[in-house]
Amino acid sequence: MEKKGSNKIDEDTNNKIKNLQILEQNLQNLMMQKQAFNFEAVETLNALDELKNSDGDVFKIVGSIMIKAEKKDVEEDLMKKRDLIEMRIKNIDKQVDYSTVYVTLNEKQSEYANIIFVKFSELVGRFVESINSLLTLIFVVAPYAVGAVILWVAVRLFRKGKSKK
Numbered sequence: 001m002e003k004k005g006s007n008k009i010d011e012d013t014n015n016k017i018k019n020l021q022i023l024e025q026n027l028q029n030l031m032m033q034k035q036a037f038n039f040e041a042v043e044t045l046n047a048l049d050e051l052k053n054s055d056g057d058v059f060k061i062v063g064s065i066m067i068k069a070e071k072k073d074v075e076e077d078l079m080k081k082r083d084l085i086e087m088r089i090k091n092i093d094k095q096v097d098y099s100t101v102y103v104t105l106n107e108k109q110s111e112y113a114n115i116i117f118v119k120f121s122e123l124v125g126r127f128v129e130s131i132n133s134l135l136t137l138i139f140v141v142a143p144y145a146v147g148a149v150i151l152w153v154a155v156r157l158f159r160k161g162k163s164k165k
Contacts (some may be wrong), residue, residue: 027099034092041085047080 051058051074051158 021122023099030090030092030096030099034096037089037092038083039048041082041089044078044085048075048082051075051078 051071054071058069058074059066060069060074060077
């Protein structure tokens with residue numbers, strides 16, 4: 001009976017993975033569309049700049065032919081096109097925001113999960129610090145301790161010598 005339960009978990013996990021893959025594909029498609037619209041927006045802005053800098057006749061392409069047009073009309077068309085592209089880009093951004101999904105996959109915790117990995121250089125560094133601490137103890141604290149013991153022995157001998165007289 002446990003095998004059925006574990007198969008059910010595997011099916012649930014597989015379904016979540018499939019849904020996540022579909023979502024990923026949709027997000028990739030949205031990002032490709034956004035990139036295409038960004039490219040089109042740049043082209044439209046470049047066309048507007050060229051139009052503003054031009055003094056001569058203005059032509060626009062309609063289908064497969066090029067016709068003469070009024071500069072003002074072409075400029076209005078390009079402004080509308082720019083606004084439409086910006087609106088589409090904002091729409092795609094909203095779709096991407098709304099498509100964000102959190103999927104939680106539960107996994108049995110490994111016995112090795114709480115092991116801490118230490119670099120060899122860290123081990124050597126800690127060893128050197130320990131040796132430094134030991135040497136500090138030996139050469140800084142130990143002489144004072146030896147001096148204190150010698151003083152204590154001298155005081156005891158002096159008191160013994162005084163008490164015998």
